[in-house]
Amino acid sequence: MEKYHGMKLKTTINIGKLYSVHYFEYPSNFKFEGESHDFWEAVYADKGDITIFAEDREFVLHQGNIFFHKPNQWHTLHSSEQIANNVAIISFECTSPDMSFFEDKMLTVGQEHKTIISKIISEYTGAFSTPLNNPYTTNITRKKESILGSEQLVKQYIAELLISFLRGTASTLSRSQMSINRESALCNMLVNYMVDHITESITINELVRYSGFNKTTIASVFRNTFDMSTMEYFINLKIDLAKKYLREDNYNISQISYILGYSSIHYFSRQFKKVTGLSPVEYCSSIKAIVEKK
Numbered sequence: 001m002e003k004y005h006g007m008k009l010k011t012t013i014n015i016g017k018l019y020s021v022h023y024f025e026y027p028s029n030f031k032f033e034g035e036s037h038d039f040w041e042a043v044y045a046d047k048g049d050i051t052i053f054a055e056d057r058e059f060v061l062h063q064g065n066i067f068f069h070k071p072n073q074w075h076t077l078h079s080s081e082q083i084a085n086n087v088a089i090i091s092f093e094c095t096s097p098d099m100s101f102f103e104d105k106m107l108t109v110g111q112e113h114k115t116i117i118s119k120i121i122s123e124y125t126g127a128f129s130t131p132l133n134n135p136y137t138t139n140i141t142r143k144k145e146s147i148l149g150s151e152q153l154v155k156q157y158i159a160e161l162l163i164s165f166l167r168g169t170a171s172t173l174s175r176s177q178m179s180i181n182r183e184s185a186l187c188n189m190l191v192n193y194m195v196d197h198i199t200e201s202i203t204i205n206e207l208v209r210y211s212g213f214n215k216t217t218i219a220s221v222f223r224n225t226f227d228m229s230t231m232e233y234f235i236n237l238k239i240d241l242a243k244k245y246l247r248e249d250n251y252n253i254s255q256i257s258y259i260l261g262y263s264s265i266h267y268f269s270r271q272f273k274k275v276t277g278l279s280p281v282e283y284c285s286s287i288k289a290i291v292e293k294k
Contacts, residue, residue, distance in 0.1 A: 014096050044088040236275060
């Protein structure tokens with residue numbers, strides 16, 4: 001009988017320790033005083049523009065940009081003075097030689113990259129009890145009852161994100177690239193329609209008439225892209241805009257409810273809490289606490 005010989009697989013990117021995973025909803029004119037540390041930090045502008053400083057250099061991250069701070073680099077962050085911003089930050093240890101590619105590198109995040117980043121955040125919340133929204137976190141705590149394999153998946157997804165940038169693509173799905181492009185085009189068209197009608201109460205039938213695609217196709221695209229239903233995504237868009245208005249502090253809760261087309265402030269508050277886990281008043285208090293924390 002022929003003897004088998006196993007092959008030890010090469011590792012291009014090896015993630016060591018995880019230091020933090022954050023998702024901040026900064027109020028306008030937020031400023032982080034700055035720090036340096038001996039591990040990598042990736043800063044992703046999910047919504048709005050962010051100004052970052054890497055030692056003596058200034059970079060503006062527009063929505064969809066990601067920047068990598070190399071180890072021991074002093075850096076800081078400022079949000080826009082007029083507009084509230086959403087930022088994801090992932091800090092990790094990696095000594096692989098290929099990481100030199102990311103030094104002081106600002107890259108564009110595509111839809112596939114966004115999917116990987118969302119998986120990192122999702123698995124982090126399954127593994128750790130440390131909240132995502134505290135920019136002053138210095139250590140993370142494991143959950144007593146974490147989701148099986150969540151820590152390993154965080155490690156794997158960070159490596160996958162980095163490798164996808166090194167390759168120049170993040171397409172790891174089994175569907176053909178042509179199929180992905182068609183879905184992306186349809187998704188962008190429908191999301192733009194939602195944004196243009198964000199102050200209204202649109203229905204799935206309106207999206208069918210506008211796009212020419214049936215309900216099943218539209219539902220499949222949103223499930224594949226955002227892992228939620230079409231109307232769930234539209235509601236989340238409304239609540240994201242509501243949170244932005246609350247952080248900018250230009251409108252009160254009643255005015256925001258009216259601007260976004262809600263029939264009553266009570267219905268708006270219920271939907272806000274269903275999406276965020278907080279009432280609008282509680283959300284305002286949590287943002288104020290972050291800003292005032294030393």
